[in-house]
Amino acid sequence: MTKTIQLQSVGNVPAIPASEVKPGDVRMYNFGSTGLIVRVIEKTAKTLQFITFEGGKYYLSDIRKDTLVAIVDNNQDVSFHQPKEAYKTGKGMVDVSMHFLYGQEETPEEEIVNVDVEDTQVQSVPLKQITFTWSESNLIKKNTVVNTFADANHLIHSVAHDMLGRIEAGCTKTGFIIEWADGRKHEGRIDVIQSDIDKDNPIGEHVKYFYESLAGLKCPSGWSDEEYKNHLKAIYNIDEQGMQEVKDILNTYLLDDAAPEEPEKKPVPASQVVQIDEQEASSITVKLNEELNGIELYFSDIPSVEIRNQLKANGFRWSKRGFWYAKQSEKTLAIANSLNGSEATPNTTESIQEPITYPEIDINDLNQYTVSDELQNRLHSASMFQVDYKRDCRVTFEQIQSEALEVLSMTDNERIKYNVKKYLQSFKKRYYEMYLKMLNHRANNPGWMVTGRGGINIRRYNKKQEQYANMINRATEMMNDFKQRLSKFKDEIGREEQRAFEADLNSVTSYIEGTTEFTTETKQLDYMGLKQRVRTYNYNGFTIAKTWGCYRVFKNGKEIDTNLKTTSKLDDAKRFVLYLDHKEKLNK
Known part of the structure; x- marks a missing residue:
């Protein structure tokens, strides 16, 4: 017998016990609102916890296993739902990240413990190899094998760096198998995000966090120790003994390339110490990034502390991509050249201009986004009104294209234009799939005005609507x-335009600033109906005056748009006047 529950403003609807609810089910509440079940968590022997996605937010709620729940849909994709926090009544936002260590998977892809820990905990077991079994990124080929965590992290950093140009947030899923020297293996998945580029050991930290969670060291805020242990027992079948075994694993198996501790060695006599010439051990490559007006220094080995301090003191910064960088200037170029006599090998230093090129993306493909004659006929048969869906589809995508073209016309920056085109093509594809899905749903479910009310299954009809x-x-x-x-x-x-303007402003004024003089004069200024006597600074027909809270520039009695702010100083206004005067002379 089918069980039902009464929902306000809805009526009687079919229901199942909470113990039978699965991730991907859609739950209905009073007044017809719905929520997607993202996680079902075993809290106690009689109680569950649901993590649901409703109205763009995540919620955590407790429910008894025998409570009836109205389910109106199922088998929905929840793989992309991986919240860090969820709202719980009375407690606010609580940490739920540990429930999504494996995305949609509720259990790890291998046994938690598969070696005899007692035989291995006397020494640290080093890494043998890491195999990347698959990845959503084309930067990591299937079954790529590396022998160090450094090489594995280099691949993860390359994927994270590739994501930096994306405006839309997200992750790149990548599967891997870690194998240690004694044969133990760990199979898992890391969801690479943009911030992983700032981590020294993302894959090692990922695995360490997983094992610490299983060892009972990552109890979410708002949980008691008992609730945490019940969760580990229900989901991973780990008891107190298992938690201790996982702790032993953490203390036994290396998750980075640090070598095991070695016995203390006797000091080597000074006469036997071999001195290594730094100049022979390290070389430097200098590259000029013309697009970003930058200079990049690539060292073949880690530079000394003195060199690093010198670079930092002169405006250079370290990039996770493996080089030191700064804006091009006489000062930074001089620093790069000076290294030839200190740490770099002279004949390996090169100055290369490598403009970044982006692949061409053809966006003139609107003819692909259309409605077939067969679908159009089905839609006409399922409706009382004859709508030209072909025209509607064409107009919709022409509008999408037009708005993107407007943005493209605003810039000559190839990087931005590439990202706009890339996003446009991705959006058109996704929106077209949703558009066809809506039309097919409408064609397959005609309204009652077409079919008549006789014999209609009102529950199914309302569900489809x-x-x-x-x-x-x-x-x-x-x-x-x-x-x-x-x-x-x-x-x-x-x-970008503001940065380009500031760079142009600096380059123009750097060599004329200090060689010119402004005259000062107190004048009667009439600005926006306010007459006042103010001190002005004049140069070649330009006038600077401070009124209405900030410095303003005038020429022939008219204000010039300078974007000066209330925090801008007099020197900023003078530099802008010198820039305008220089541009006028060039135009003449």
């Missing part, structure tokens, strides 16, 4: 996201 409404909402959200992303691109273009 709600699904269609959800699709429309999702399509609307996608379009809003598209407009927000384009707005972010415009902001980025504005920042």
Whole structure:
């Protein structure tokens, strides 16, 4: 017999016990609102916890196993739901990250312990190899094998670096198998994110966090020790003894390339010490990044502390991509050249201009996004109204294309143009799939005005109507996201233009600043209806005066847009005047 529950403003709906609910089910509440079940957690012998996704937010709630729950849909994809926190009534935001260590998987892909720890805990077991079994990134080939954590982390850093140009957030899933010297293996998956580029050992930290969680060392805030242990027992079948064994694993197996501790060695007599010439052991390559107006220093070996301090003192910064960088200037170029006589091998130093090239992306493909005659006919048969869906589809995608072209016309920066085109093509593909999904759903579920009311299954009809409404909402959200992303691109273009202007301003004024003089005079200034006597600074027809809280520049009685702020100083205004005067002379 099918069980039902009464929901306010909905009526009787089919229901199942909470113990039968699975991730991917869609739960209905009073007044018809719904939530996607992302996780089902065994809290106690009689109680569960649900992590649900509702209205763009995550919620954590307790529920008894015998409580009836209305489920209106199932088998939804929850693989991309990996929240760090969820809201719980009375406690606010609580940590739920440990429930998503393996994304959608509820259990690890291998046994937690598969070696006799007693035989190995007397010494640290080093790494044998790491195999990347698969990856969503084309930068890591299938079954790539490396022999050190450093090499593995280099691949992870390359994937994270490749994600830096993306505006949309997300992760790149990558599978791996770690094998140690004694034959023990760990198989897992790391979801690479942009911030991994700032981690020294992302894959080692990932595995360490996993084992610390199983060892009972990562109890989420808001949980008691008993709740934490019950979770480990229910999900991973780990008891107190198992937790201790995992701790022994953490103390036994190396998760980085640090060598095991060696016995203390006797000091070597000074006469036997071999002196190594640093100049022979290290070389440097200097590259000029013309696109970013930068200079990059690549060392073949780690530079000495003195060299590193010298670089830092002169504006150089270390990049996780493996080089030191700074803006091009006489000072930084002189520093690079001076290294030839200290730490770099002279004949290996080179100055190379390597402009970054981006692959061409063809966005003129609107003919691909259309509605077939067969689908159009089915839609006409399922509706009382004859809508030209072909035209509607064409107009929609022409509008999408037009808005992206507007952004592309605002910049000559190849990097930004490439990212805009890349995002545009990705969005058009995803939106087209949603568009066809909506049309097919509508064609397969005609309204009652077409089919008549006789024999209609009202429960199924209402369910299909709600699904269609959800699709429309999702399509609307996608379009809003598209407009927000384009707005972010415009902001980025504005920042690039401002940086380019400041660089031009600095290059022009650096050699004329200090060689010119401004005359000062107190004048009657009429600005926006306010007449006041102010001190002015004059140069070649330009006038600087401070009024309405900031310095302003005038020429022939008219204000010039300078973007000076209330925090800008007089020197900033003078530099801008020198820049304008220089540009006028060039134009003449």
